[in-house]
Amino acid sequence: MQRRPNVLVIMTDEERYPPVYETDEIARYRREQLPGQQEIRARSVEFHRHYTASTACVPSRASLFTGHYPTLHGVRATDGAAKSARDPAMFWLDPNTVPTMGHYFRAAGYRTFYHGKWHVSHADLMTPDTQTPIASSDAAGKVVEPNHTLYKNANRLASYGFDGWIGPDPHGAAQSNCGLLRDPLFADQVVARLDELHASTDETPWLLVAPLVNPHDIVLFGILWRSWGYVFDDETVPEIPEPPTQDESLRSKPSCQADYVEKYGSVFLPQPQLPLFRRFYYYLHKLVDKEVRRIYQKLRASRFGDNTIVLYTSDHGDMLGAHGGMHQKWHNAYDEAIRVPLLISAPGLEPGRQIQQPTSHVDLLPTLLGLAGIDADAVRKALASTHTEAQPLVGRDLSRHLQNGNIPDEPIYFITEDEVSEGLDQTTVTGRSYEAVAEPAKVEAIITRLDDGSGGRLWKYARSYKNSLIGDPTTKAEERDKSEYELYDLDADPTEKNNLAHFGHKTRDSRAAEDKLESLLAEVRERKALHPQRR
Secondary structure, three states, rough: OOOEEEEEEEEEEEOOOOOOOOHHHHHHHHHOOOHHHHHHHHHHHHEEEOOOOOOOHHHHHHHHHEEEHHHHHHHOOOEEEEEEEOOOOOOOOOOOOOOOOHHHHHOOEEEEEEEOOOOOOOOOOOOOOOOEEOOOOOOOOOOOOOHHHHHHHHOOOHHHHHHHOOOOOOOOHHHHHHHHHHHHHHHHHHHHHHHEEEOOOOOOOEEEEOOOOOOOOHHHHHHHHHHHHOOOOOOOOOOOOOOOOOOOOOOOHHHHHHHHHHHHHHHHOOOOOOOHHHHHEEEEEEOOHHHHHHHHHHHHOOOOOOOEEEEEOOOOOOOOOHHHHOOOOOOOOEEEEEEEEEEEEEOOOOOOOOEOOOOHHHHHHHHHHHHHHHHHHHHHHHHHHOOOOOOOOOOOOOHHHOOOOOOOOOOEEEOOOOOOOOOOOOOOOOOOOOOOOOOOEEEEEEEEEEEOOOOEEEEEEEEOOOOOOOOOOOOOOOOOOOOOOEEEEOOHHHOOOOOOOOOOOOOOOHHHHHHHHHHHHHHHHHOOOOOOOOO
16 A cells, blocks of 8 residues: 655745746756755746735745635734734734644644744744743854753644744844844754654654745845845846836826835834845845755655655735835735745646746645545544634645646735835834825735636736725624725736726726726625634
8 A cells, every 4th residue: 555645845935936037047046056946846846826825925935824814813913024924913823723735734644744834824933921932042143052942842833733943033134033043943844844854753644844944035135135244246137127117107106105115214114225225136036046055866766755745935026116116015916925836746747837827825725635635624523622713624625736837827915915114113223203004005816817718817806905804794893994906917017017997998808807807806706715714
């Protein structure tokens, strides 16, 4: 009897799918300087239109690991900037509400391990009477004992279905938490776990999640990076041209976008549009790829190399100055922010297939369960005895379609209600107060192909809104606030410059598409954006 496959999930943070305007030199850099990713790609099916389910870090990760949207799991915000981890507006995932990937695989008989960035609950060990996490490594990237052992013994993710996590979460402005220092330590933990599993006689299958930090260090570029004495000087990184939409006026876009650009330097730090800044982002890809390669080569050299499902993705992308000078990933649904890499390999799955149909992070959990031969619904029903919201997974099990590469077209839903500039600490680094990004600043979107009689066109339809209760069947909220809309023909306008929902850009075809997409958005929201059960 063939053993059930193991599962290795490798994640990066803030790695976007290559935008359409990237140059041949950048593509060559990726091929030559990211060997870890290339080795995984050579054995994988590649997805070219894969989208995160939510942004930013915390809502995205909670959605990926639960297979549900923030409307159900409740994790809508990312700590940092205006909010600490204990801000009243921060809602972390409760371990007995929506089951995680760890819960599903553990209930199916797997051993489950997690080594890397978590950022789904506030799992750090804390110094009493402070807001200071206990560090397991120092500013030189060295392990701090006995703190490392404390985390190991505390096993802080056990209630979320995982063992082995070593905190604290690599988040914030502490030097010891930057990806440059934490990623090698996380890779050490993953490699050690693979060595342990390889040497063991236990044949129980395992799930191992390995989420790394970079290229997230892009948010530390400038003052922080230099204050730590780090120097970026890598001649292999080519010149990175300005995004073609960098000087976009944003007058035809939702008002929150221009307001976010204006207030970004107050919420975080001012970020000049420097060539060095863009090159630094790609340099960070090279840094994290070293650790990706270490992990992947250790797997391939082990006895599990031919019987392990491998999934590679990222939690979200980065704007990198596109669309009027936007940075990071808030208050928008542009491809730079929400379109990410996805590679999947599995025993018996022919590599090299290229998937062009849109897919979502909420598809990943049901797909992994399908590839592992696990009855997702049977496991879910068993988990309902310990979880209040073990509702049916809303994503698609793509496992049966991967072999032929023919994935059915289906609307992809995205939602973010992460308002990073809003919280109890709305002050700049110099102590001056600032106003939060103006509403409507929450965003939902669908990406789908509409049939036009000749193969169809790919559209993105987005709505910026204020009232998060709209569409929630458990409330009587009405849409009294003025929503603002975006519509892009992604085939004709892949840089998303021309907002066809704006009166100045509407055409006969776009009006017809908008009518269809407005109805489709409401339908998909009702079907996929589930809400907690009334008890």
